[in-house]
Amino acid sequence: MKYKRILLKLSGEALQGRQKNTNIDTNILEQYCDEIKALREQGVEIAIVIGGGNIFRGGQAEALGIDRVQGDYMGMLATVINAMALQSALERHGMYTRLMAGIKMEQVCEPFIRRRAIRHLEKGRIVIFGAGIGNPYFTTDSTASLRAIEVQADVVLKGTRVDGVYTKDPEKYPDAVKYNTLSFQEAYEKNLNIMDMTAFTLCMENKLPIIVFDMNQKGNLLKIAKGENAGTLIS
Template sequence: MKYRRILLKLSGEALMGDKSYGIDPVRLQQYSDEIKTIKEMGVEIAIVIGGGNIFRGVQAEKSGIDRVQGDYMGMLATLINAMALQSALEQNGMYTRLMSGIKIESVCEPFIRRRAIRHLEKGRIVIFGAGIGNPYFTTDSTASLRAIEVEAEVVLKGTRVDGVYTADPEKDANATKYDNISFFEVYEKNLNVMDMTAFTLCQENNLPIIVFDMNKVGNLSRIIKGEEIGTLISSN
């Protein structure tokens, strides 16, 4: 295996599948199966999942909700998705722990760095919900920060596109894909990979990012085996 401890970042929108809202059980099961495959390879797995299929904090201001309040609502949306993913993984025979940036003891543990690392060492899949517990930070920032804290070797950003392009491939037919690109080049070309806080955290801590299509069966395990899937963003 090329990677032994990873942070998998999943978007909430991806959980919708073909639906316009909520959680698609078929997509949820697919993700569970993909994660189980790499778990059986011996990979230590931490996961951060967004909440855009339910609520996004940035939508709050448009509807008249205070931004801070909206961000907390978005954090709770990520927790709903995290609980759904936890249930799917456990029904698939895996051991998990859900850790939250907001204290909700009835359903999850508060995030404690050393405890999270210990869970990973014991072979449990750790899901981080509710962001970092503070407004104005995205789940991308959560993924970068938690990956650094638990000493993950890479951030795997699973999306619905197969990498980073010169432009949005869903809007520009002439967009071309990068197989490898440096952090500096992403800045220079103003490519939309992660928010700037998340991206800077990875750059300053020399933590590589791989952007890939999570919806294509087998992509996740191919990355773990060292195949060049998606786009690798690194210091080199």
């Protein structure tokens, strides 16, 4: 395996699948569990950050007349709901997990403590980070970058609906061209919006590579951990 410890970033919207009348599509959860289990069986240590956009986005707050800070905390709670759903599904597939949150809620998860998180990973437990970093004005992309640095992950894997980074949106423009590799500087200069700027800068300053890939393509997660080309590498 090329990567021994990874941080997987999943979007909340992806959990909806095509069923827009429900927040969480169980078929998508099952698919994710199969991919993660195949990786875990190869001895890879796995940390996960999942968004909450299928339930509530902090960015929606203003349109609803809700204070921005309050809205961000609501978004953090949405990520915990998704994290609990993912935890339950992973455990149903026979994997050991721990849910750690940036906000104290002792009944459902542990508080984030860096050394404890690393110990869980060393023991083979899948660690899911919920509630962002516990502060407003930070996205789950920033959480993924920060937690990856804190637990000394080898790479951030950003699972999306497309198979990498393109010159423009491939879902809108058929002539979009895919990048196989990019430097942080190139991605910045081309304004490619891989992650929000805070998250991107954290990775760049700490020399933490990012791989953007299609999470819905079966076997992609394992291919990437082996070092195969199944997305776009930014380093």
